[in-house]
Amino acid sequence: MRYSKLLIPTTKETPAEAEIASHQLLLRAGYARKVASGTYTYLILGHRCLQKIMGIVKAEMNRADAQDILPPILQPIELWKKTGRDVAYGDTLSRHIDRHGRTNVLAPTAEEVMTDLIAREVSSYKQLPINLYQVNAKFRDEFRPRFGALRSREFIMKDAYSFDATEEGLDKSYQDMHDAYCRIFEKCGLDYVVVDAASGEIGGTGSQEFMIRCDAGEDLILSSENGDYAANVETAGIGTRTFDLGGEPTGERDLVHTPELKTIEEVGKFLKVKAPNFLKTLVFQRQSGGWVIAVVRGDHDLNENKLKALAGQDITMEFDLAAAEAAGFAIGFVGPDAVVGKDNVTLYVDHDAAAAQFWASGANQVDHHAKHFNWQRDVVAPLGDDAEAKLIVADIRNAAAGDPAPKNDGQTLVETHGIEVGHIFKLGTKYSISLDATFLDEDGESHPCIMGCYGIGINRILAGAIEQLHDENGIVLPMAIAPFEVEIIPIGNDKPAIQEKAEQLYADLKAAGVDVLLDDRDARPGVKFKDSELIGIPMRIVIGERGLAEGKLEFKSRTGDGAEMIDAEGAAEVIAARVAALR
RNA sequence: CGGAGUGUAGCUCAGCUUGGUAGAGCGCUGCGUUCGGGACGCAGAGGCCGCAGGUUCAAAUCCUGUCACUCCGACCA
CATH class of the missing domain: 3.90.960.10 (YbaK/aminoacyl-tRNA synthetase-associated domain)
Structure with a gap:
């Protein structure tokens, strides 16, 4: 795409409302603009990023035989009454009364509508296991939206729901999702950690969170020094400790x-x-x-x-x-x-x-x-x-840095912060029972489906990636999720040879399937360089008079230090190969 | 929901204490010079000072209310 045609409102100044790096950079780099507290419009750069992330997520979900469906965001409250979550969710559940006086909710998650679908359409063990997912807008009326895309009221979530006939089936479905999640976060190029989590009110027998490590994260993770153990503070255990209730008083009360x-x-x-x-x-x-x-x-x-x-x-x-x-x-x-x-x-x-x-x-x-x-x-x-x-x-307190690790292997717990980007649960039968999602087994006996649910915050991955991957010049996104893979910067808009070369390379890279951005603006080089670094395009090709005289182009990686001169002849192939290697 | 703070130009902010014709930098428009790291000169556009009351001859400035936003806390899958 051509830079001159795109709305990419970058700013030099840091917006006053943003505290943490990802929020500041989302705004400064023109990825997003706030509409109201906790709601954002994602502009072309932010939206392309989200789409890249969704692409990775969907590819891995599909590979795990989960199927992409599209339930409504607006749902009748009756469904929520059946599970009691109209009350349990409290004010976080946003309600809306339509012209007929019916109450609907803006879905914060989709257990009800998915389970209800299964209840209506699935009746035999032969149809199980089944895994349905959606990638869709979610709405939670948070008490306190904050940190830009980290905790917003409206956000994009991938949520999958598995339905099995047996506990063993659930174990496998859960493990499949666990493995798919690992692949997703690896493909996104993120430093993540899987931690044991509290399943809380949602119930169930197992739950793990996928965390992106960074200081701005809202969650506290405790891990052993060698990494054998990691858990959210909500559930982190503590190794064996001694105690003594029998000692002498230290003095009169x-x-x-x-x-x-x-x-x-x-x-x-x-x-x-x-x-x-x-x-x-x-x-x-x-x-x-x-x-x-x-x-x-x-x-x-x-x-x-x-x-x-x-x-x-x-x-x-x-x-x-x-x-x-x-x-x-x-x-x-x-x-x-x-x-x-x-x-x-x-x-x-x-x-x-x-x-x-x-x-x-x-x-x-x-x-x-x-x-x-x-x-x-x-x-x-x-x-x-x-x-x-x-x-x-008994152990009734939060684990803290310095406590013995629960495995009693001589390790000590250390604290790090993380952003929760994924969460997988073994749900059991709580929802299938209340929504009557049952099947008949081989003996003709009726049983509730055994469920798991698996969520990924798409926007949070973007925010977390920026939080984790940025420098003093701006965003440094990995190839897999960057809005564009390569940016071409011609120096000298009045020089036909440069223009021509830029147009040609642009066309060749597009033909080679590379996501390429051509900075065709009539701007000074410094402006283009600064913007390029701020918006975080992984590879930059500068076409200037000096290099071109020798038949060379300048190649620079957003993560690398120096630039490298490459032959203009056949440059598109070379660049396309380098892009492909990092996807 | 409790605590704290901020609302003045598109953005970052000054002006408010001590009431008297609305300011700066960046950005934007035009012309010219410039053109490999956020250029320079000249000329411009742009604000009901969040909103509503009140005090006053006079309110961005003082008072009351209200709304929005941000931060800390509580809450929460």
């Missing part, structure tokens, strides 16, 4: 008046106690009755997934304050010994909080904290025979 001080930071400053010497005590109410107290060290964060896995899913921190007070909890000032003397309360303590050392904690009195808390004296002894049932030491 010392009550301190700490009015209006609630956070560890505030109280710590006031008491001159560092966070690792604090016990953080959190109270949960069990919906079926009773209470759960969780204790972690002040510098650690509770992991609700882990706690719920141990204590039950029906516990919540959103309880009525009056009820908590009635039960004897001085919310904001609770200490571990709040368990003493109460029925129907269970205490969960993280290993690192279960130590015999100096502790400061809440004092179980409004506006008071206590120094010299001691497990043996203040909790274990008073509980007596109840201790075994009511005091449980």
Whole structure:
């Protein structure tokens, strides 16, 4: 295509609204423009990129025998009521009432409509397994869209849904998708990592995320130093740790008046106690009755997934304050010994909080904290025979850098940030049961389909690629996903020989199947060079008077340092071969 | 939804404290010079100072409300 005909509004200045590199560069390089918070128009460069990514994704999905279909974005809410996700999704689910008063939703994902299709059309095990996918706009009314294409309200997602007759079938479908995803991200030229993930409310037995490593990523990844283990902090385990609840007190309990001080930071400053010497005590109410107290060290964060896995899913921190007070909890000032003397309360303590050392904690009195808390004296002894049932030491916190790796292989966990670009789940039968997607087996018995779902954020790949691959001059996209593969820059618009050579090379490269951009603008060379680097075209051919006099063209790779002179004669073939080698 | 901040030319911003005819740089248009790393000169176009009230002889500037956007947090597949 000809640069002069395209809308590529590059800017020298960085737009004030963009904080992170990918957002800034998407705007500066003229890839996209914002329409409203969390919604963007992708211009020619951005759109071509997205199409390249979609092409790779579709090719690999098709290769894995998944089929590309096109369900509607606007869906009747009745489908969502069947699975209860009209409620579970909350306000993130965008609703719309049509002229007849029917409520529709803008689909944030497509389990319902896909499963419903299978329920209607598939009835025999002979038709399974089957894998349906779409690449389509998705809408999530995020509380807080941010970071440009990283978290937008409207975005393009590839989502696939597998339906199997057996668990073994699901395992295979899942593994096939896992392998396809690896190929996709490799083809896109990205540094990615597969991590264990929490399957959360969606349920199921297995879940992995595909992360692009970069500092701007919203997710925290914990991995062992040798890479044998990697997991999202939501689910990352911790290796074996020791604990000791039996040590001697460090001193008499010392009550301190700490009015209006609630956070560890505030109280710590006031008491001159560092966070690792604090016990953080959190109270949960069990919906079926009773209470759960969780204790972690002040510098650690509770992991609700882990706690719920141990204590039950029906516990919540959103309880009525009056009820908590009635039960004897001085919310904001609770200490571990709040368990003493109460029925129907269970205490969960993280290993690192279960130590015999100096502790400061809440004092179980409004506006008071206590120094010299001691497990043996203040909790274990008073509980007596109840201790075994009511005091449980377990891993209930987020893993952090420096923790032992879960495999207990001597490795230590390190933290990195990542952008989640893909997520695969073993769903099981949750959706097939509620939408009645059943099949008859060989014996004529009816069973719900066993499902998996597999998502890829197309826009996030673009944003993540830019985040990962850019330099001080602009975007540096890999050949496979760049909007154009080669850019031709003629120097000297008034020189017929140069014009002619540029036109000829442009035509030859197009004929050779190369995506080529000809910068035919009447602009100074410096402007063309700067724009070329900013928009990140992988290969650049400069046609200038000096080189042409010797029958040469200048070839430069966006990633390489120097330029190289190549023969003008037969240049198209040489360049086309180099492009092909990097696709 | 809680906290913080910003809305002035297409973009980046100054002006606001102390009210008195709307500013700069970049970009854009025309002419000329220039032409291998974001050129230069001259001449121009372009703003209801987010919106609505209020105070005042007079509001970009002070007050109230409102909307939008950004960041931190919470939430979330």
